[in-house]
Amino acid sequence: MAAPGRTSFQKSRIKIAQIPGTRPSLQNSQLLVSTGVPSLDYLLGGGLAVGTLLLIEEDAFGNYSRVLLKYFLAEGVVSHHGLFVASVDLHPDEICQSLPAVILEEPLAQGDRNAPQFGRSCAQPQVEPPTPVQTLSTEKEEMRIAWRYQNLPKVQNALRSDTRFGHNYDFSHTMEKERLQAIPCCTFYPPDLSISSGSSTLDTSALYQPLLRAIHSCVLDGGYDGSQGQPKNVLRLGLLSLGTGLWGDGVVCSKDPSATAPLTRFLLALRAVLRSSLSVALVTVPAHLFQSAAALRRVRHLSDYVLTLQSFVGSGMDANPLYHDYHEATSTSRPLGRSESTDESSKLGPVNLGWIFLFFWTIAPGFLAM
Amino acid sequence: MYLLVEKGTDGGFLTHHFITSYIRGGYKVCFLALTQSFGHYCSVAQKLGVSLQAARDRGQLVVFEGLVESLRIMVGTASQHEASPLYFLRNAQKGLMDLYLWVKGAMEPTNDADWKGSVLIVDDLSCFSILSVPLQAILHFVHYLRILLCVQLQGDLVMLVATADDCVDEEEEFLLKSLSHNSTVMVHVEGLSTGACKEVHGQMTVASPRKPSNVQVYQYKLLDKAIQLFPRGTSSAVL
Numbered sequence: 320m321a322a323p324g325r326t327s328f329q330k331s332r333i334k335i336a337q338i339p340g341t342r343p344s345l346q347n348s349q350l351l352v353s354t355g356v357p358s359l360d361y362l363l364g365g366g367l368a369v370g371t372l373l374l375i376e377e378d379a380f381g382n383y384s385r386v387l388l389k390y391f392l393a394e395g396v397v398s399h400h401g402l403f404v405a406s407v408d409l410h411p412d413e414i415c416q417s418l419p420a421v422i423l424e425e426p427l428a429q430g431d432r433n434a435p436q437f438g439r440s441c442a443q444p445q446v447e448p449p450t451p452v453q454t455l456s457t458e459k460e461e462m463r464i465a466w467r468y469q470n471l472p473k474v475q476n477a478l479r480s481d482t483r484f485g486h487n488y489d490f491s492h493t494m495e496k497e498r499l500q501a502i503p504c505c506t507f508y509p510p511d512l513s514i515s516s517g518s519s520t521l522d523t524s525a526l527y528q529p530l531l532r533a534i535h536s537c538v539l540d541g542g543y544d545g546s547q548g549q550p551k552n553v554l555r556l557g558l559l560s561l562g563t564g565l566w567g568d569g570v571v572c573s574k575d576p577s578a579t580a581p582l583t584r585f586l587l588a589l590r591a592v593l594r595s596s597l598s599v600a601l602v603t604v605p606a607h608l609f610q611s612a613a614a615l616r617r618v619r620h621l622s623d624y625v626l627t628l629q630s631f632v633g634s635g636m637d638a639n640p641l642y643h644d645y646h647e648a649t650s651t652s653r654p655l656g657r658s659e660s661t662d663e664s665s666k667l668g669p670v671n672l673g674w675i676f677l678f679f680w681t682i683a684p685g686f687l688a689m
Numbered sequence: 690m691y692l693l694v695e696k697g698t699d700g701g702f703l704t705h706h707f708i709t710s711y712i713r714g715g716y717k718v719c720f721l722a723l724t725q726s727f728g729h730y731c732s733v734a735q736k737l738g739v740s741l742q743a744a745r746d747r748g749q750l751v752v753f754e755g756l757v758e759s760l761r762i763m764v765g766t767a768s769q770h771e772a773s774p775l776y777f778l779r780n781a782q783k784g785l786m787d788l789y790l791w792v793k794g795a796m797e798p799t800n801d802a803d804w805k806g807s808v809l810i811v812d813d814l815s816c817f818s819i820l821s822v823p824l825q826a827i828l829h830f831v832h833y834l835r836i837l838l839c840v841q842l843q844g845d846l847v848m849l850v851a852t853a854d855d856c857v858d859e860e861e862e863f864l865l866k867s868l869s870h871n872s873t874v875m876v877h878v879e880g881l882s883t884g885a886c887k888e889v890h891g892q893m894t895v896a897s898p899r900k901p902s903n904v905q906v907y908q909y910k911l912l913d914k915a916i917q918l919f920p921r922g923t924s925s926a927v928l
Contacts, residue, residue, distance in 0.1 A: 528763065528765070576821075576858060576860070577823075578821075580820060580821035583819050584759070584763065584820055585763070587724075587755075587756070587816075587820065588759050588763040588764070590756060591756035591760035594725070594728070595756075595757075611857070613857045613858035613861075616857055617818075617858070620819055620851065621724075
């Protein structure tokens with residue numbers, strides 16, 4: 320006879336890796352992670368697929384792309400993913416210290432679980448005022464009628480923040496230091512490096528190669544490619560403002576699209592790293608500084624998702640009362656969902672979703688105070 | 690020589706289709722996978738019923754994994770003087786000669802009549818122009834490949850090229866024009882100009898530059914394991 324509380328029928332499920340903070344996609348068996356902004360996840364078809372690259376074309380002042388990067392990293396902190404932050408104009412530690420605080424739901428009160436459970440003859444113990452962490456310890460009454468429920472936990476675990484997909488954040492508070500310190504976080508800040516001359520074997524700019532090496536060693540050390548047999552985890556890479564002159568490449572300096580060579584080669588190698596490990600990358604490029612549209616097109620070609628941001632601040636659109644409440648618009652201009660195990664049916668046609676207004680003021684409490 | 694052009698949309702399904710049909714047909718396939726990992730093609734081919742790993746093991750399929758090789762070069766695990774098919778990543782002046790020699794080495798020993806013929810499939814020739822290989826070098830490379838495959842080995846050459854909706858990249862346009870001049874069949878894949886639709890994923894034009902009058906236009910829908918082609922305007926959304 321089957322043990323009480325369990326049936327002998329087991330559905331055979333495909334083994335999908337159970338990594339906190341991820342969930343399988345509805346259309347195919349890809350693993351998705353949240354970008355930190357639930358509405359953006361919805362636009363991307365459920366989330367960002369593991370092993371892909373999200374390109375954000377920055378707005379004129381770079382504010383909102385930085386905000387998106389912070390959401391992305393904050394989501395990684397809350398889901399216990401590893402982080403890698405690289406930036407050349409802003410110190411990565413500054414970015415990490417200004418991550419928004421996560422808004423947690425109150426755990427379910429015990430009294431709420433008085434759902435009709437017919438056949439329950441024993442009385443529930445009296446409900447105390449709910450505390451966040453409270454396990455029912457002592458009551459071990461024999462259930463006479465609903466004995467099949469004997470071994471189930473009396474109170475279902477409240478929705479813990481770690482296992483939920485996509486959280487809300489509050490920019491008026493910063494993330495607690497304890498949370499941040501619990502996460503393996505690697506940073507790359509070029510002024511801290513000592514650039515050793517003669518070490519680059521490529522005739523490309525000096526900074527992308529050390530960055531790639533740093534990423535590669537972070538992936539190998541952290542075991543994100545499954546090589547060391549550690550429990551699987553996802554690495555989130557946040558690369559701020561690639562393609563500016565500060566990285567040593569001449570993309571923004573010339574009209575010739577072949578000047579993007581260092582950046583595109585880096586992106587190709589980055590794609591190789593992403594596809595061979597459990598990592599996700601978010602790269603921002605200052606698209607408004609690119610002098611040739613061909614250069615931008617090449618950079619886009621090597622990414623899996625592209626998001627273009629256009630800020631309304633200072634662009635004259637402020638005056639239009641229609642846009643008064645919104646801070647910016649985004650448009651996605653790339654076939655979505657193109658990565659590791661896409662099957663033919665999940666490919667969408669050419670997608671130019673037009674203008675989608677992101678409600679920054681509703682999803683980011685405290686954002687206006689920034 | 691088949692030229693697959695994707696304009697604004699993702700033409701990767703054609704690559705998958707060609708790989709699986711050639712493997713099933715018993716041809717020896719050499720595949721240059723430059724933009725996606727081999728695992729990606731394997732998983733899609735598995736859905737279509739062909740095992741690329743098994744084909745690789747029995748020698749029917751030779752794959753060049755561009756991503757792995759480029760990472761090796763860029764990170765520097767490959768030593769400085771080691772010759773590599775992607776040497777142009779180190780030194781742009783070298784051109785694509787090394788890659789051609791690799792292909793030649795892979796395709797040559799097929800004079801034993803195990804297979805019906807040979808075919809080379811290149812996924813994303815525009816990857817080279819994105820990596821800023823000079824246009825001349827790419828054209829030379831294609832020319833050499835064409836001679837190797839179509840003339841010497843009597844096989845096929847399938848290349849995928851990507852263009853953009855708006856003609857911003859002049860080099861890409863030149864590349865496309867020169868390639869279409871030499872190709873036997875051109876398959877042009879683009880999205881619908883009216884926007885995305887659930888029933889029709891795009892439009893496909895099959896043309897042969899040698900016979901300009903024989904142009905066929907279809908619209909297609911991608912199903913789980915097949916591509917459904919139908920004449921324009923007869924999709925199930927309309928009928």
